[in-house]
Amino acid sequence: xxxxxxxxxxxxxxxxxxxxxxxxxxxxxxxxxxxxxxxxxxxxxxxxxxxxxxxxxxxxxxxxxxxxxxxxxxxxxxxxxxxxxxxxxxxxxxxxxxxxxxxxxxxxxxxxxxxxxxxxxxxxxxxxxxxxxxxxxxxxxxxxxxxxxxxxxxxxxxxxxxxxxxxxxxxxxxxxxxxxxxxxxxxxxxxxxxxxxxxxxxxxxxxxxxxxxxxxxxxxxxxxxxxxxxxxxxxxxxxxxxxxxxxxxxxxxxxxxxxxxxxxxxxxxxxxxxxxxxxxxxxxxxxxxxxxxxxxxxxxxxxxxxxxxxxxxxxxxxxxxxxxxxxxxxxxxxxxxxxxxxxxxxxxxxxxxxxxxxxxxxxxxxxxxxxxxxxxxxxxxxxxxxxxxxxxxxxx
Ligand SMILES: Cc1ncc(COP(=O)(O)O)c(C=O)c1O
Numbered sequence: 269x270x271x272x273x274x275x276x277x278x279x280x281x282x283x284x285x286x287x288x289x290x291x292x293x294x295x296x297x298x299x300x301x302x303x304x305x306x307x308x309x310x311x312x313x314x315x316x317x318x319x320x321x322x323x324x325x326x327x328x329x330x331x332x333x334x335x336x337x338x339x340x341x342x343x344x345x346x347x348x349x350x351x352x353x354x355x356x357x358x359x360x361x362x363x364x365x366x367x368x369x370x371x372x373x374x375x376x377x378x379x380x381x382x383x384x385x386x387x388x389x390x391x392x393x394x395x396x397x398x399x400x401x402x403x404x405x406x407x408x409x410x411x412x413x414x415x416x417x418x419x420x421x422x423x424x425x426x427x428x429x430x431x432x433x434x435x436x437x438x439x440x441x442x443x444x445x446x447x448x449x450x451x452x453x454x455x456x457x458x459x460x461x462x463x464x465x466x467x468x469x470x471x472x473x474x475x476x477x478x479x480x481x482x483x484x485x486x487x488x489x490x491x492x493x494x495x496x497x498x499x500x501x502x503x504x505x506x507x508x509x510x511x512x513x514x515x516x517x518x519x520x521x522x523x524x525x526x527x528x529x530x531x532x533x534x535x536x537x538x539x540x541x542x543x544x545x546x547x548x549x550x551x552x553x554x555x556x557x558x559x560x561x562x563x564x565x566x567x568x569x570x571x572x573x574x575x576x577x578x579x580x581x582x583x584x585x586x587x588x589x590x591x592x593x594x595x596x597x598x599x600x601x602x603x604x605x606x607x608x609x610x611x612x613x614x615x616x617x618x619x620x621x622x623x624x625x626x627x628x629x630x631x632x633x634x635x636x637x638x639x640x641x642x643x644x645x646x647x648x649x650x651x652x653x654x655x656x657x658x659x660x661x662x663x664x
Pocket of ligand 1: 376377378379381402404451453454455480482483511512513520521
């Protein structure tokens with residue numbers, strides 16, 4: 269008899285022969301801008317810990333005292349017996365931070381997107397989604413069984429055409445609900461969604477609008493509330509989803525919006541209902557991180573300076589860069605194998621930038637996805653630029 273796992277082994281072989289096999293590297297120290305890897309000090313240029321809060325002393329102290337008070341785990345889902353004061357406090361803090369009526373905490377951004385979208389949307393729903401939306405949005409859409417209309421990246425004309433065609437379709441096929449969903453900062457490209465235009469279209473065509481602020485929370489906007497704050501449209505967006513594991517240096521995610529939506533998700537979002545609650549100390553850390561983000565605008569200023577320094581430096585070497593004010597700076601290589609070889613060459617030079625390949629990005633657009641944090645120093649970034657200068661000769 270053949271081994272029933274043989275077929276999986278064949279699939280893996282195919283992934284390897286296509287040079288798309290993934291494996292993990294180990295960071296042997298705290299997530300600082302310089303980390304220990306393979307016994308060496310390496311400049312970390314691919315973490316989403318944008319404000320370098322993941323090892324902030326105040327957050328570590330908060331974690332320790334919350335563990336002493338509440339233990340290390342919640343022991344059940346929130347709706348059973350896992351709901352504890354830090355969960356409720358965090359929701360209160362998120363709603364205050366985002367200036368919304370209410371908020372609901374999810375165990376991760378992945379859970380949040382899958383949960384929110386599959387709760388709202390069903391066969392009676394049309395979802396209008398950017399082609400570069402995060403995988404968790406795509407999976408939420410798949411799970412919802414809604415009709416999906418994918419528009420070209422940031423193409424608002426196409427969004428309007430789609431909405432118009434939905435509204436003029438025959439009554440028999442007309443969806444009951446319409447949902448426009450977009451990353452606010454695109455995770456692999458670092459560009460920003462046209463939120464003003466999307467909000468106007470949502471209002472014109474009576475659609476629900478949801479944005480994913482995973483890479484914008486703590487980073488963009490006057491007070492770090494995100495891209496919606498930066499573009500002045502927060503109050504016009506129904507669902508502001510965001511994560512706590514990136515700039516906020518913690519773990520988990522949220523949906524911020526009206527009380528009605530939070531009650532709806534509490535009753536209908538299956539990843540919320542059927543999963544053990546986050547450890548209470550993680551929630552206490554997130555609350556403290558929200559406080560730090562608001563108290564320390566200089567962290568965001570430093571991040572912005574580093575973003576500008578790196579983007580301008582890469583441009584002066586000859587790389588094509590956008591001027592987006594985000595810490596995600598992709599250097600598109602194209603070929604997957606070449607991308608991984610360049611990533612290894614950077615590593616030999618003491619810099620860790622992971623190569624991103626399909627299916628994380630479209631075929632032929634493999635890239636070095638660089639990220640910068642507030643804690644990188646000028647000499648570190650100069651070393652990165654020097655290494656990029658050396659490898660630029662190979663790229664061309
Ligand atoms: C845009 C976007 N949304 C959602 C997620 C998922 O968030 P989390 O890592 O908290 O699951 C990510 C993270 O990788 C992301 O980049």
